[in-house]
Amino acid sequence: MTTAIQTDMLKGHKMRFTSSRSAILALFVKRPHALSYSDIEKEVSTAFDRVTVYRTLKTFLDKGVIHKVLDDGGTLKYALCNEHCHDQDHHHDHVHFKCTKCGQTSCLEDVVIPTIKLPKGYKATEVNLLIQGTCQKCR
Amino acid sequence: MTTAIQTDMLKGHKMRFTSSRSAILALFVKRPHALSYSDIEKEVSTAFDRVTVYRTLKTFLDKGVIHKVLDDGGTLKYALCNEHCHDQDHHHDHVHFKCTKCGQTSCLEDVVIPTIKLPKGYKATEVNLLIQGTCQKCR
DNA sequence: GACTAAATGAAACAACGTTGCAAATATAGT
DNA sequence: ACTATATTTGCAACGTTGTTTCATTTAGTC
Numbered sequence: 075m076t077t078a079i080q081t082d083m084l085k086g087h088k089m090r091f092t093s094s095r096s097a098i099l100a101l102f103v104k105r106p107h108a109l110s111y112s113d114i115e116k117e118v119s120t121a122f123d124r125v126t127v128y129r130t131l132k133t134f135l136d137k138g139v140i141h142k143v144l145d146d147g148g149t150l151k152y153a154l155c156n157e158h159c160h161d162q163d164h165h166h167d168h169v170h171f172k173c174t175k176c177g178q179t180s181c182l183e184d185v186v187i188p189t190i191k192l193p194k195g196y197k198a199t200e201v202n203l204l205i206q207g208t209c210q211k212c213r
Numbered sequence: 214m215t216t217a218i219q220t221d222m223l224k225g226h227k228m229r230f231t232s233s234r235s236a237i238l239a240l241f242v243k244r245p246h247a248l249s250y251s252d253i254e255k256e257v258s259t260a261f262d263r264v265t266v267y268r269t270l271k272t273f274l275d276k277g278v279i280h281k282v283l284d285d286g287g288t289l290k291y292a293l294c295n296e297h298c299h300d301q302d303h304h305h306d307h308v309h310f311k312c313t314k315c316g317q318t319s320c321l322e323d324v325v326i327p328t329i330k331l332p333k334g335y336k337a338t339e340v341n342l343l344i345q346g347t348c349q350k351c352r
Numbered sequence: 353g354a355c356t357a358a359a360t361g362a363a364a365c366a367a368c369g370t371t372g373c374a375a376a377t378a379t380a381g382t
Numbered sequence: 383a384c385t386a387t388a389t390t391t392g393c394a395a396c397g398t399t400g401t402t403t404c405a406t407t408t409a410g411t412c
Contacts, residue, residue, distance in 0.1 A: 090378050090389065123392050144343060146281055148289040169329060188327045190308060195349025202343040204283060210334025229409050262361050267400065
């Protein structure tokens with residue numbers, strides 16, 4: 075099901091509209107939590123090749139449509155960027171919370187990461203905070 | 214080169230002393246930064262099997278000798294725990310800093326992660342903070 | 353030195369991720 | 383609507399990462 079919003083999202087980031095991009099973007103829109111490669115692969119493997127999924131994710135990352143979400147399992151996850159992300163300019167100073175019971179990782183958009191004082195000579199360009207524990211559903 | 218300290222480290226965590234554990238532990242002691250599996254593999258592949266390296270890392274994790282260090286490349290890294298870690302009780306509320314120039318990740322032991330206020334119902338058990346940028350050597 | 357539990361090596365397997373190239377397709381221009 | 387062109391896709395092949403099983407070896411205890 076392709077919505078006008080998704081079409082705009084792709085075109086707005088200067089990407090061609092293709093069925094794989096549309097389908098994968100739709101997954102992110104539908105799900106409220108971060109997706110791993112295999113989460114996505116499970117849902118679209120009949121329609122698209124593995125390689126296409128990898129390349130689509132890479133394209134989305136480059137264009138600022140999604141951002142990486144760290145995971146202590148070693149495999150990355152991905153989540154939609156908020157509206158104001160572009161190719162070069164990302165704003166992700168929010169917290170990623172992974173529930174150890176349901177396994178879902180979500181962005182706590184409202185929780186802002188406080189400024190961290192680094193030792194002399196260090197300069198930060200990106201900050202990733204992953205908090206693990208139990209979410210409000212699983213408590 | 215096996216030091217008494219390393220022997221104590223293994224025995225103190227109730228592990229048998231073996232040549233692979235000693236060698237891999239020596240790597241961590243020697244290096245000031247976090248190591249990935251492949252970093253380790255490169256150095257010991259002639260002496261030990263791949264599987265042994267994986268199992269040694271898992272054992273060290275379980276016993277509280279090393280801890281996971283997140284990486285936005287998708288592969289985990291590992292670093293020595295400070296002295297007071299045990300099987301169940303870990304204290305890693307420090308920052309991991311990855312320099313995007315030299316690629317090295319190190320623990321900023323002195324930088325403490327401030328307490329983050331979570332929404333109602335959320336409960337944190339573990340906090341991982343990865344800051345990326347340039348370190349004092351590469352600036 | 354011998355016993356026993358733990359650790360290792362080897363092989364096989366599955367998942368993850370990338371590259372090169374030919375075929376297909378989305379857009380721009382006419 | 384048709385064509386040209388650059389982008390995207392599928393496929394095959396490959397390399398890395400990580401796990402499991404089982405027979406063999408080794409560390410620690412007596």
